[in-house]
Amino acid sequence: MTELLLDVRQLTKRFGSPAAGFLAVDNISFGVREGEIVGLLGPNGAGKSTTIFMLLDLISPTSGEIRIFGGDYRHNRDAILQKLNYSSTYVEMAPRLSVYENLLVMARLYQVPDEKKEISTYVDKFGVREFLGAQFHTLSAGQKTRVVLCKAFLNHPALLLLDEPTASLDPDVALLVRQEILESRTRGMTVLITSHNMAEVEEVCDRVLFINHGKIVSEDTPVELARKVRHIRVQLMMKDGQKRTVAFAKKAGFPVEEKDRFVTIEVDEGDIAYLLASLADQGVEYRQISIDKPTLEDYFIKMLGGGV
Amino acid sequence: MNWHRVGAMVLKNQYAFRRDVFRIFDIFWWPAFQLFIWGLFSTYLASASANRVNLVTVLLGGIIIWTFFDRASKDISLALIDELWNKNFINLFSSPLTVSEYLMGVVLISLLKLFISAAFMFLIAGAFYSVHITTFGWYFVPAAVGLTLMGWTMSLIVQACIMRWGHTVEVFIWAIATLVQPFSCVFYPLRALPEWAQTLARALPTTYLFENMRSNMMGQGIILSQLGLSFGLNILYFLVALWFFYRTFAYAKAQGLIIKNY
Numbered sequence: 001m002t003e004l005l006l007d008v009r010q011l012t013k014r015f016g017s018p019a020a021g022f023l024a025v026d027n028i029s030f031g032v033r034e035g036e037i038v039g040l041l042g043p044n045g046a047g048k049s050t051t052i053f054m055l056l057d058l059i060s061p062t063s064g065e066i067r068i069f070g071g072d073y074r075h076n077r078d079a080i081l082q083k084l085n086y087s088s089t090y091v092e093m094a095p096r097l098s099v100y101e102n103l104l105v106m107a108r109l110y111q112v113p114d115e116k117k118e119i120s121t122y123v124d125k126f127g128v129r130e131f132l133g134a135q136f137h138t139l140s141a142g143q144k145t146r147v148v149l150c151k152a153f154l155n156h157p158a159l160l161l162l163d164e165p166t167a168s169l170d171p172d173v174a175l176l177v178r179q180e181i182l183e184s185r186t187r188g189m190t191v192l193i194t195s196h197n198m199a200e201v202e203e204v205c206d207r208v209l210f211i212n213h214g215k216i217v218s219e220d221t222p223v224e225l226a227r228k229v230r231h232i233r234v235q236l237m238m239k240d241g242q243k244r245t246v247a248f249a250k251k252a253g254f255p256v257e258e259k260d261r262f263v264t265i266e267v268d269e270g271d272i273a274y275l276l277a278s279l280a281d282q283g284v285e286y287r288q289i290s291i292d293k294p295t296l297e298d299y300f301i302k303m304l305g306g307g308v
Numbered sequence: 309m310n311w312h313r314v315g316a317m318v319l320k321n322q323y324a325f326r327r328d329v330f331r332i333f334d335i336f337w338w339p340a341f342q343l344f345i346w347g348l349f350s351t352y353l354a355s356a357s358a359n360r361v362n363l364v365t366v367l368l369g370g371i372i373i374w375t376f377f378d379r380a381s382k383d384i385s386l387a388l389i390d391e392l393w394n395k396n397f398i399n400l401f402s403s404p405l406t407v408s409e410y411l412m413g414v415v416l417i418s419l420l421k422l423f424i425s426a427a428f429m430f431l432i433a434g435a436f437y438s439v440h441i442t443t444f445g446w447y448f449v450p451a452a453v454g455l456t457l458m459g460w461t462m463s464l465i466v467q468a469c470i471m472r473w474g475h476t477v478e479v480f481i482w483a484i485a486t487l488v489q490p491f492s493c494v495f496y497p498l499r500a501l502p503e504w505a506q507t508l509a510r511a512l513p514t515t516y517l518f519e520n521m522r523s524n525m526m527g528q529g530i531i532l533s534q535l536g537l538s539f540g541l542n543i544l545y546f547l548v549a550l551w552f553f554y555r556t557f558a559y560a561k562a563q564g565l566i567i568k569n570y
Contacts, residue, residue, distance in 0.1 A: 015564055024564075053567050056402040060562045078310075081404040092395040094320065096327035105323070108316030109403040135327070151399070 005159060005190045006032040006055070011064035013050050013214075024050040026214035027064070032159075037181065037191040039205035039222070041198075041300065047214040048194045052161050055192070056086055068159060082110065087152035088163035089145050095137030099128060099147050102136055103154065110155035122150040125180060127173065141168040149177060153184070160184070162193040166200060178204050198297035202226075208296070210303060217303065225299045231255075231266045233292040234275065238263055241284035248278060309412065313405055317413020321387060325417065335421055339375055339429040366525050368439045370494040370518060372429055373451045377492075377514060378485045379425055380459025383418035384411070385466045385481040392470070397566060407557055415460070422456065447524045450535060454517045457542045462488065464549040468556035471565060493518045513542040 013025040025047040032038050040048050053059040055066060057073045057080075066072060068080045093102040100119065107115035123129045126146040131139060139147065145168050152160060162181075166174035174197075181191055181204055195201050201208060202222040210218045210225065218225060238245065238261050245263050249256035254275070255266040267275050272291065279286075391397045400410065433439040441448055462484045469477045491505060492514035501509055509515045516538035520530045560566050 013564075049567075050564065053564070056398075058398060058401060058561065058567055059564045060558070062562075077406075078404050081402070084402075086398075086402045088398075090395075091398045093399060094324055094391075094396050095394050097320070097323045101320075101323045105316050105320040106399065106403065108319065109313055109400070109405050111310075111312055111404075148399075 003034045004031045005034045005036075005069060006192065007065075007067040008051075008055075009065040009067075011051070011054065011066065012062045013047075013054060013059065014062045024214055025054070025061075028211070028214070028216050029064075030209055030216060030219065032190055032192060034158075034190055035185055035188055036207060037185055037193065037205050039201040039208040040192060040194045040211060041201060041208055041296075042211035046211045048211055049163060051211070052086075052163055052192070052194065055161060056084070057081070082155070083158040084161070085110075085152045085155055085157035085159075086161045086163070087145075087148050087165055089141075089148075089165065089167040090163070091148060092144060093136045093147065093151070096135055098133050098135055099123075099139070100132045102147065103150060106151045107154050112155050115154075118154050119150070122153050125153075126150050126176065142170060142173065145169055146173065153180070156187075156189075158188070158190060160189055160191045162191060162195075164195055165193065166195070166197060174200070198295060198300060202296050210300075212303065222296045226294045226296050228299060228302075232269050232272060232294065233264055233266055234272065235262060235264045235290045235292070236286040237261055237288035239285040239287045241279070241282060244282050245279060245284050248282060248284075249275075252278070310404075310406075310409060313409045314412045314416070317405070317410060318416050321414060321417040324390065325421070335379075335425050336428060339425055339432070364437060365439055365443060366522050367495055368433055368437055369444060369521055369525055372426070372433060372439070373444075373448070373455055373517070373521060374485075374489065374492075374494050375425060375429060376422065376452045376455040377459040377462075377488070379422050380418065380456040381462045381466070381484050381488075382459075382481055383421055384414050384460060384463040385470070387414040387418070388467045389470060389475075389478055389481070392566075401566075407554065419456075426452070443525070444521070445524065447521065447530060450539070451517050451521055454513060454538055454542055457546055458488075458513050461542070461546045461549040464546075464553040468549075468553045471560040472556050474565070488512065488514065491515070497522065511541070513538040513545070 008031070009029045011025055011028050012023070014021045014023050016022055028047075028051070040051065042048050050059060054061050055068070057077060069076070069083060071080060073080060094105070097105070103119045103123070104115060107119060112118050123132055126149050128143070128146050128150055131143060136144065136147065145165070149165060152162070160181075165181075166177050169177065178200060181193075185191065191204075193201070193205065205222055208220065208222050208225055209216050218228075220228075236245065242258070242261070242263060245265075246256055246258055249263075249265045252275075254271070257264045265275065391400060401407075430439075430441055444451065463481075466477070466480045466484055469480065491501070491509045492512055493501065493509060494514075498506055498509055498515060498519055516534040520534055520538075524530050
C-alpha cells in the first residue's frame with residue numbers, strides 16, 4: 001500500500017457569521033495516495049475551488065485538518081509548498097513581463113535548480129517556445145493556459161493541483177497535457193484535478209470524488225461511478241415492427257423515444273437480453289443497433305437531478 | 309527569511325518597472341512638477357518678501373524630503389494592487405513565498421526607486437535653485453529615514469484596507485499623502501496651525517521632522533528630544549501598522565477575500 005500523500009479530515013469552510021454565513025465545504029474527509037490521479041468533480045459552487053484553495057493555504061479552513069506530505073501548513077508551509085504546484089485556466093501571470101521572465105521569476109520562487117534547463121524542457125513540452133519572448137498580456141487564453149501549465153511543472157511537484165487545466169485549450173494541446181499528466185504519474189507525481197470535461201476525467205483519473213453542496217456525495221473509480229447509472233440506451237434503426245417495438249417497451253415499463261426510423265429504449269443492464277429476445281419473438285427486424293453504456297457524464301447529470 | 313525568494317521578488321518588480329511607462333513617468337514627473345510649481349512660487353515669495361533669507365531653501369527642502377514620504381507611501385501599495393489587478397496574487401502565494409518575503413522584495417525595489425527619484429530631484433534643485441544635499445547637512449539622513457518609515461507605515465495600513473475592502477479603497481494610495489501633508493507642517497511652522505490641528509500634528513512623527521528641518525536650515529540647531537519623539541512615534545506606528553497588516557491578511561485568508569475579489 002502506498003503512502004497517503006494528502007490527508008484531509010473533517011474539513012469545513014464557512015464564510016461569514018456562523019448564523020447567517022455560507023457553508024462552502026461541509027465536513028469532508030478524503031485521502032490521496034502517492035502516484036494517484038484523483039478527480040474532484042461537482043457542479044459550479046459545489047465547493048471544489050474552495051477546497052483547492054484551502055489545500056494551497058490561500059483560504060484558511062474554519063475547522064478540520066489538512067496534512068500534506070505528512071505535515072500541516074502551520075508548521076511546514078515552506079516544505080509543503082516547495083513540493084506542490086497549481087495551475088488553473090483562471091489565473092494569470094504578470095502581464096507586462098515576457099513569458100520567459102514570468103517563468104524565471106516563478107522558478108526562483110520555487111528555487112528550481114538549473115532553472116533555465118527546466119524552463120526550456122517545459123516550454124518545448126507545452127509548445128510555448130514560439131511566444132517565449134512575448135509579453136504575457138498579448139497571449140490568447142489558450143496560450144496563457146499553456147504558460148501557467150509550464151509554471152505548474154517547473155518544480156517537479158510531488159503533488160499537483162489542477163483546476164480546469166484544459167478548459168481553454170485546443171484538443172491537440174489538451175491531449176498533450178493529459179499525456180504529460182499520465183507521464184508524470186509514472187515519475188511518482190500525485191494529481192488532484194477538477195474538470196468539467198468528463199471524458200478527460202475518465203481518461204486520466206484513478207478515482208473520482210463527487211462533491212455537491214460542500215459534501216462528498218460519492219467516491220469511486222470513474223468506471224464504477226458510471227456503472228451506478230444503471231440505465232443503458234438501446235437505439236434501434238428499424239426495418240420492420242416499429243409500432244410493435246414501441247408498444248412492447250411501453251408495456252414492459254421501459255422509457256422509450258421514437259424519432260423517424262429510430263427507437264431508443266432505456267433499460268437496466270440486466271434487461272438487455274430480455275428486451276432483444278422479446279423483440280425477436282415478435283418478429284421485429286432492425287437494420288442497426290447501438291448500445292450506449294453509461295458514462296461519467298451520465299452519472300454527473302444523474303447526481304444533479306437531471307435524470308438519465 | 310529566504311533571500312533567494314526575496315531576490316526573485318526584486319527581479320520580478322525590476323522587470324515590471326522597466327516595462328511600465330507610467331511608473332517611470334511617475335518617478336520623474338511628479339518630483340519635477342512639484343519642484344517647478346513650488347520653486348517658482350517660493351522664488352516669487354522670496355522676491356516679494358522682506359524676509360528673503362532661507363525662504364526658497366526652506367520651501368524646497370520641505371518639498372524634497374516630503375518626496376520620501378510620498379513615494380514610500382505609494383510604491384508598496386501600488387505593487388500590491390498590481391498583483392491583484394493582474395490576478396497574479398494566487399500564483400505568488402501558492403508558491404513558498406511568504407508575506408514577509410513579498411513585503412521585503414517590494415520594499416527593496418521601492419528603496420531603489422526612491423534613491424533614483426531623490427537623486428533626480430537634487431539634480432534639478434541644484435541646477436535651478438542651488439539647493440544641494442549639503443544644504444540639509446547630516447540632518448538629511450534622519451529626515452529621509454523617518455519620512456520613509458512613516459510612508460511605509462501608511463502604505464501598510466492602506467494595503468490592509470485594500471485587502472479588506474477591495475478596489476473601492478484604492479484611492480487612498482494616492483490620497484494618503486494629501487491627507488497627512490497639511491498636518492505635517494511641511495511648508496509652515498506648527499504654530500501656524502489652529503489649536504485643534506496642532507494637537508493632531510503633534511501626534512505625527514513627520515511634524516517634528518519638518519520643524520527641525522526648518523530650525524536646522526535657519527541655523528537654530530536641532531532639538532534632539534523632538535527627533536527622539538519622532539522616531540519613537542514612528543517605530544510605534546510602524547509596528548502597529550505591521551500588526552494590522554498581518555492581522556488583516558489572516559482575516560482576508562479566512563474570509564476568502566483575496567480569492568473572491570480578485
